[in-house]
Amino acid sequence: MFIFIINIVSLQNKQKEKEMKKSKSFFIVLMVLVLMITMPCFAGGEKEDSDSKTVVYWSMWNEAEPQGLVLVQAAEAYEEETGVAVEIVFNGREIRKTLQPALDAGEVVDIFDEDVTRVNGIWADYLLPLDELASQVYPSTDGKSFENSVSSALLDLARQEGKGVLKVIPYQPYAFIVMYNKDLFNEAGISGTPKTWEEFEVVCEKLKAAGITPLTTDDAYMAVFFGYNIARLAGEERCLEMAMNQDFNDPSVLKFGEIYEDFAKKGYISKNAASNIYPAGQIEEIAKGTTAMYLNGTWLPNEIKGSAPDFNWGCFAWPEMDPNSPSGVETNNYGAQSFGINKNSTVAKEAFEFVVYMTTGKWDGILAQESLGVPMGLNSVWPKQTQEAKVVIDNTTNWMTWGGGMEADANITSKIKENFKKLITGALDAESFYAAMNK
Amino acid sequence: MKKNRSMIIIFLVPAVFCYLSVFFYPSVRTTFMSFYAIEGVADSFSTWDFNGIANYLKLFKTPIFKQAMSNIFLLWFVGGLGVMAVALIFAITLTSGLNGAKFFRSVIYLPNVVSAVAMGTMWINYVFNTNYGILHRIFTALRIESLASVLWTGPGTLFWSMLVAYCFGMVGYHMLIFMASIEQVPRSYHEAAKIEGANIFQRFIHVTLPFLRGCFRTNIVMWTVFTVNFFVWGQLFSPVNLSNDTVAPMNYMYEIVFGASSNSMVARDSGAGASIGVIMMIIVIIAFGLTNFIVKNDDVQL
Numbered sequence: 001m002f003i004f005i006i007n008i009v010s011l012q013n014k015q016k017e018k019e020m021k022k023s024k025s026f027f028i029v030l031m032v033l034v035l036m037i038t039m040p041c042f043a044g045g046e047k048e049d050s051d052s053k054t055v056v057y058w059s060m061w062n063e064a065e066p067q068g069l070v071l072v073q074a075a076e077a078y079e080e081e082t083g084v085a086v087e088i089v090f091n092g093r094e095i096r097k098t099l100q101p102a103l104d105a106g107e108v109v110d111i112f113d114e115d116v117t118r119v120n121g122i123w124a125d126y127l128l129p130l131d132e133l134a135s136q137v138y139p140s141t142d143g144k145s146f147e148n149s150v151s152s153a154l155l156d157l158a159r160q161e162g163k164g165v166l167k168v169i170p171y172q173p174y175a176f177i178v179m180y181n182k183d184l185f186n187e188a189g190i191s192g193t194p195k196t197w198e199e200f201e202v203v204c205e206k207l208k209a210a211g212i213t214p215l216t217t218d219d220a221y222m223a224v225f226f227g228y229n230i231a232r233l234a235g236e237e238r239c240l241e242m243a244m245n246q247d248f249n250d251p252s253v254l255k256f257g258e259i260y261e262d263f264a265k266k267g268y269i270s271k272n273a274a275s276n277i278y279p280a281g282q283i284e285e286i287a288k289g290t291t292a293m294y295l296n297g298t299w300l301p302n303e304i305k306g307s308a309p310d311f312n313w314g315c316f317a318w319p320e321m322d323p324n325s326p327s328g329v330e331t332n333n334y335g336a337q338s339f340g341i342n343k344n345s346t347v348a349k350e351a352f353e354f355v356v357y358m359t360t361g362k363w364d365g366i367l368a369q370e371s372l373g374v375p376m377g378l379n380s381v382w383p384k385q386t387q388e389a390k391v392v393i394d395n396t397t398n399w400m401t402w403g404g405g406m407e408a409d410a411n412i413t414s415k416i417k418e419n420f421k422k423l424i425t426g427a428l429d430a431e432s433f434y435a436a437m438n439k
Numbered sequence: 440m441k442k443n444r445s446m447i448i449i450f451l452v453p454a455v456f457c458y459l460s461v462f463f464y465p466s467v468r469t470t471f472m473s474f475y476a477i478e479g480v481a482d483s484f485s486t487w488d489f490n491g492i493a494n495y496l497k498l499f500k501t502p503i504f505k506q507a508m509s510n511i512f513l514l515w516f517v518g519g520l521g522v523m524a525v526a527l528i529f530a531i532t533l534t535s536g537l538n539g540a541k542f543f544r545s546v547i548y549l550p551n552v553v554s555a556v557a558m559g560t561m562w563i564n565y566v567f568n569t570n571y572g573i574l575h576r577i578f579t580a581l582r583i584e585s586l587a588s589v590l591w592t593g594p595g596t597l598f599w600s601m602l603v604a605y606c607f608g609m610v611g612y613h614m615l616i617f618m619a620s621i622e623q624v625p626r627s628y629h630e631a632a633k634i635e636g637a638n639i640f641q642r643f644i645h646v647t648l649p650f651l652r653g654c655f656r657t658n659i660v661m662w663t664v665f666t667v668n669f670f671v672w673g674q675l676f677s678p679v680n681l682s683n684d685t686v687a688p689m690n691y692m693y694e695i696v697f698g699a700s701s702n703s704m705v706a707r708d709s710g711a712g713a714s715i716g717v718i719m720m721i722i723v724i725i726a727f728g729l730t731n732f733i734v735k736n737d738d739v740q741l
Contacts, residue, residue, distance in 0.1 A: 028445055032452045097697045104481045122698060122707070220679035272570070275590035275597075277563055278678050284570065407680065410694055411503045414683045421594035 054085045055351045057111040058099060060337065063090040066302060066371040067172065074363045075354075084350045099123065103342070110345040111355065116338040117402070119168050120161040127167040128343040133352045134166055140361030142379075149360050150376045154336050157399060169352075170336035171359045172367070173374045174297040175315075175393050176224070176402075177332060182312040184212050184292040193316035195329060200319045204268040213291040215263070216270040220278035222420050223413040225295055227404030228318050228333075229256050235326035236400045243405035246412055248437040257423060257430030264424050274421040283307050301385040302372040315388040317395075331398040336376075466720065472713035480696055480709040487710075494714040504715070507686045510598065514687075515666040518606045523658060526610050530617035531643065544618070548611035555608070559675035562604040567591035592676070597684035601676045609665065613658050620654035621647060656734040663726040667719045688715050 061068040075086035134147045141149040154170040188210035194200040204214040231239040234252035263269045285291035287307035320328035339355045359376040368375035372385045419436045422428040475487040533540045578587035670689040677685040696712035
């Protein structure tokens with residue numbers, strides 16, 4: 001193309017007509033601009049085979065993650081069984097930034113997934129309501145409707161997040177509870193798990209006596225840790241209110257300062273918690289077996305299985321901290337990732353069938369086993385690492401939002417992190433912590 | 440040589456087009472967006488709500504944004520002084536006819552070539568780690584208990600650790616600019632000064648330094664641009680959510696434009712994000728204007 005232009009130009013130059021120069025320049029500029037703008041249109045696109053259907057799924061997982069590996073296998077098996085191809089685009093967590101522009105540009109995306117709150121919140125405009133599809137029966141649901149074959153607590157959560165309408169199908173659920181090292185508990189001579197704060201302090205004392213650090217956290221989870229404690233001390237509703245109003249004028253905040261000033265002095269909370277840059281706490285302290293307990297999600301075994309393949313996991317709910325408080329061990333945060341279906345999808349039914357395929361029956365179990373996670377199907381087998389979480393989840397009658405709401409705003413999150421770290425190092429005592437939080 | 444106007448136009452048009460579409464248009468659009476309340480960055484114009492300078496006012500009342508501005512000011516001032524001083528010392532040393540100058544130049548520039556993510560990870564895990572980092576090991580070996588137990592990434596020290604790690608990597612770039620300028624000083628001036636009896640310090644202050652005026656201006660402007668764009672290191676030293684110690688305006692902008700990583704915070708504010716972008720642009724323009732005004736570019740006639 002350029003050679004063609006150069007030839008034209010040199011021919012015209014030989015004529016040496018001055019009055020032609022202005023319009024010639026204009027003509028050249030126009031041609032180059034037109035070429036540049038239309039160039040992308042010449043880029044090849046893929047021709048779709050009009051006979052077989054393809055479901056395009058933008059995934060939040062990375063291909064190398066256990067979930068990604070299982071999805072690839074499941075997609076192949078699904079295509080063999082049904083003839084519907086599933087094209088998976090592995091975005092990783094960057095999907096949080098990349099999906100919106102793709103949807104806005106009209107790119108073909110039939111299924112997408114992310115945290116249940118996020119999908120309902122950010123991509124609400126693109127979600128297809130799923131109540132109707134969920135009430136039908138599918139091959140892997142044993143004669144029952146889909147909605148009766150999976151965890152009802154999670155479907156209720158999805159409906160709550162979707163403002164009363166089921167717009168997403170949850171999967172890979174998690175609960176935010178204490179994940180602990182059973183071997184270290186045995187070493188310290190602890191049997192059973194603490195339900196009240198007194199019992200918890202006794203557990204910490206025994207661990208410390210055995211030379212084990214009882215508790216730790218990472219900078220990434222400090223706001224959630226604070227929120228959980230405040231929710232236990234003041235009640236979950238009051239905690240949410242404090243977070244929304246950014247108002248920490250409450251005795252529970254002082255109590256938090258007193259408890260952790262004490263813990264820091266006794267060494268019940270690791271000094272490294274003040275300097276841990278995620279994921280140092282979970283990898284260097286928990287996985288290495290120097291620290292026993294971590295308030296985290298049930299995804300933790302999966303995240304550190306590379307560093308600690310034979311870890312003996314146990315779980316229990318964060319203990320009750322005040323018998324007079326409205327919230328105790330029955331109040332926990334749980335959530336899930338969730339599949340959403342694009343309301344503009346031309347293969348919505350097939351897309352939903354794939355979602356059912358992944359959340360019930362054989363593949364739901366495989367996904368849970370490979371990712372050391374929690375299954376959705378009521379008949380699926382729980383992996384050994386998270387089995388104790390089942391008891392906690394079954395006994396959770398009150399759902400609490402992520403971190404009690406304390407991670408909802410960057411201003412609060414950073415304030416909590418800074419002051420909690422100083423409380424751990426001893427730079428702040430309970431009174432000054434309270435003052436700093438109320439500044 | 441005959442100037443071929445058509446060829447000039449053909450070669451210029453793509454570059455000008457790219458400049459207008461990739462730099463100029465987004466700058467204009469972002470400035471425009473900063474006066475509206477917008478949720479998603481790709482939302483259509485019909486969803487924009489005009490709110491004047493409300494975005495700017497809100498930003499200057501937001502604690503974490505104020506903290507971010509304070510952080511980059513410290514970074515610019517303290518970091519800048521440190522980097523320029525060290526870069527200048529290295530530049531003078533390497534242009535004084537040292538053996539192996541080329542080798543040292545490559546070694547000092549190497550951190551600039553390595554990806555910031557790799558550098559940051561190395562600093563966090565191998566230098567600053569409280570249990571097995573190199574600082575801990577050195578101080579333990581020297582039996583200085585108080586320094587061995589310092590939490591390098593703890594509250595109060597996290598910012599300075601990040602500053603040191605960042606500046607370490609930036610020295611090479613500025614050193615090269617200084618070196619290029621020093622090497623341009625005509626030898627005749629140095630020889631004349633030597634004959635007159637000037638020692639090395641006097642020669643530096645009276646001969647070299649005046650020639651470095653333009654170079655200082657370039658370095659200050661570039662350093663301002665880098666500081667304003669400070670993002671990756673803030674993300675590395677405080678992954679997942681923001682910290683008062685490591686937040687820079689770009690980190691906060693990333694958070695509010697795309698939504699936080701937190702599961703419970705899904706609100707986005709692209710209008711405020713655009714305002715942050717405009718504020719950063721104004722800072723660079725001011726810095727450029729000031730340095731142009733203070734350091735006049737009086738090219739010596741040779």
